Amino acid sequence: MNTNMNLQHQQVNELLPEYAAGSLGSEQRHQVELHLRECTECREDLALWHLVSTEIQAQNRPLQVSTGFAERVLSRSQNQIHSSMSLSHQPGSLWQRLNRAWLLLQSQAPLVRREIWPASAAVLLIGFAVTILSGQWRFLGALAPLVAAGAIAALYGTENDPALELTLSTPTSQRQILMARIVLVFTYNLFLAALANFALIPFNPGLVPGALVLEWLGPMAFLSGAALLLSLWVGTGSAVTITYLAWLAQLVAQNALHNPIVSGIATPVLFQVLAGYLSFWANPLLLLPLGLLLLAAALWKVGRYQANYSISL
Amino acid sequence: MFTATEILKQRMNYQPDSDSGLVRRIAAGEEMALNELVTLYGQRLYSYALRLTGEPTIAEDVLQESLIAVWQGANRYRGEGRLVAWLLGIVHNKAFGLLRQPSRHQVDSLNSEHEIATSAPGPDDLIESDERAHLVQVGLESLSMEHRLVLELVFYQGLTLKEAAEICGCPLGTVKSRLNYAKNRLKGLLHRQGLDAEDVA
Numbered sequence: 001m002n003t004n005m006n007l008q009h010q011q012v013n014e015l016l017p018e019y020a021a022g023s024l025g026s027e028q029r030h031q032v033e034l035h036l037r038e039c040t041e042c043r044e045d046l047a048l049w050h051l052v053s054t055e056i057q058a059q060n061r062p063l064q065v066s067t068g069f070a071e072r073v074l075s076r077s078q079n080q081i082h083s084s085m086s087l088s089h090q091p092g093s094l095w096q097r098l099n100r101a102w103l104l105l106q107s108q109a110p111l112v113r114r115e116i117w118p119a120s121a122a123v124l125l126i127g128f129a130v131t132i133l134s135g136q137w138r139f140l141g142a143l144a145p146l147v148a149a150g151a152i153a154a155l156y157g158t159e160n161d162p163a164l165e166l167t168l169s170t171p172t173s174q175r176q177i178l179m180a181r182i183v184l185v186f187t188y189n190l191f192l193a194a195l196a197n198f199a200l201i202p203f204n205p206g207l208v209p210g211a212l213v214l215e216w217l218g219p220m221a222f223l224s225g226a227a228l229l230l231s232l233w234v235g236t237g238s239a240v241t242i243t244y245l246a247w248l249a250q251l252v253a254q255n256a257l258h259n260p261i262v263s264g265i266a267t268p269v270l271f272q273v274l275a276g277y278l279s280f281w282a283n284p285l286l287l288l289p290l291g292l293l294l295l296a297a298a299l300w301k302v303g304r305y306q307a308n309y310s311i312s313l
Numbered sequence: 314m315f316t317a318t319e320i321l322k323q324r325m326n327y328q329p330d331s332d333s334g335l336v337r338r339i340a341a342g343e344e345m346a347l348n349e350l351v352t353l354y355g356q357r358l359y360s361y362a363l364r365l366t367g368e369p370t371i372a373e374d375v376l377q378e379s380l381i382a383v384w385q386g387a388n389r390y391r392g393e394g395r396l397v398a399w400l401l402g403i404v405h406n407k408a409f410g411l412l413r414q415p416s417r418h419q420v421d422s423l424n425s426e427h428e429i430a431t432s433a434p435g436p437d438d439l440i441e442s443d444e445r446a447h448l449v450q451v452g453l454e455s456l457s458m459e460h461r462l463v464l465e466l467v468f469y470q471g472l473t474l475k476e477a478a479e480i481c482g483c484p485l486g487t488v489k490s491r492l493n494y495a496k497n498r499l500k501g502l503l504h505r506q507g508l509d510a511e512d513v514a
Contacts, residue, residue, distance in 0.1 A: 017468070047509075
């Protein structure tokens with residue numbers, strides 16, 4: 001046998017199990033058949049594989065006259081699928097998932113502190129009136145992030161949720177609950193702010209609505225994320241104080257830069273610091289992802305909270 | 314229920330399009346599609362689970378866990394390989410997962426070597442072809458779990474060696490060498506009795 005023949009023998013010999021099992025494609029089957037005509041060893045091996053195949057089929061045959069396992073297993077699996085679906089972390093069709101998300105949102109709406117809804121609307125309405133009366137068109141944009149952050153800071157924790165113990169013992173994950181509340185409150189605030197924003201246009205047609213929205217959207221996301229994370233850490237009151245101070249510092253810095261007295265006494269370093277701080281707040285491309293990151297951190301922290309609670313139970 | 318002909322028919326009329334359609338319906342949360350999957354593949358999956366666990370009740374547990382995994386992870390099936398190979402891979406992993414749990418008693422099948430069956434009729438009572446079959450049966454029983462699984466995947470499940478390698482989570486070369494080992498062992502067993510596999514072919 002030359003090298004070529006040897007190589008072919010080796011290759012065909014490896015194909016024999018699949019040939020015997022009938023899983024080879026027609027081209028390879030043909031190759032095998034050509035080689036089989038002239039190779040005794042492969043014929044012998046193939047005969048063995050046929051025996052093996054017959055024996056394995058025979059051993060599996062009693063199983064084919066089945067014992068009702070399929071119905072049993074299927075009904076048990078479906079029971080488990082149904083019971084786990086109610087825990088709302090199971091996937092299903094998009095429609096099922098949307099439906100579960102909607103149910104979760106509905107269930108959380110009454111559990112969010114009730115004052116949040118009218119308070120946000122009232123503060124923004126006042127802000128809207130002040131903006132129009134004063135002609136300070138950027139006032140509303142400065143107010144919107146504060147309203148959202150204040151509401152988000154009051155979303156979670158024992159001081160805000162009298163039913164927290166109960167919430168923690170439900171099978172729905174705390175992360176999903178907090179997520180639902182964030183979606184509800186943040187969307188509500190976003191909607192209010194946008195509404196107020198666009199309502200300004202008839203009073204001052206010179207305003208560009210897109211530019212106005214960009215002015216408060218980034219800070220709103222960032223301050224909300226920061227307020228939520230801080231509220232889990234240091235409580236709602238401190239969280240609101242810290243975030244409000246950070247935002248007010250920005251407003252003060254803005255005025256200071258244009259103030260002739262300040263510019264007279266300020267050092268270049270102070271100017272750089274102020275300018276840097278201002279450019280941070282004026283960058284929606286930085287603030288939006290940072291805000292999301294902070295929200296994600298808050299969700300992570302809440303998950304750990306639940307884990308600790310389960311351990312202490 | 315599944316007859317041998319039905320299973321054979323299903324295996325011959327393999328239709329990739331209907332397979333991925335079935336999985337898409339499962340991913341969309343259609344429970345009837347899960348029923349169809351069991352009708353089409355339940356028998357083969359159960360056989361494999363039973364081969365892996367050696368215990369009908371554990372095999373049913375494995376199948377149940379596998380179906381739930383299919384229900385939850387149907388969107389992970391990309392339709393690149395055959396559905397049956399993907400399903401068998403899930404069964405394989407679930408079986409090893411279940412058997413690894415300390416509360417489960419380890420069944421014989423996971424021990425590396427089977428005892429050679431002694432209750433079966435001795436070779437003297439059988440005519441030559443039956444004797445061959447008997448020796449192959451004994452030889453198969455004496456193989457280790459991992460060798461036996463490869464044979465099961467290739468000869469009962471009709472998988473290619475590549476698919477079998479993916480399910481076992483080992484290189485193709487390992488599957489080939491396991492087959493080679495099984496072949497040589499069975500050949501040796503037949504030769505020692507003065508028999509030859511080719512006579513019956």
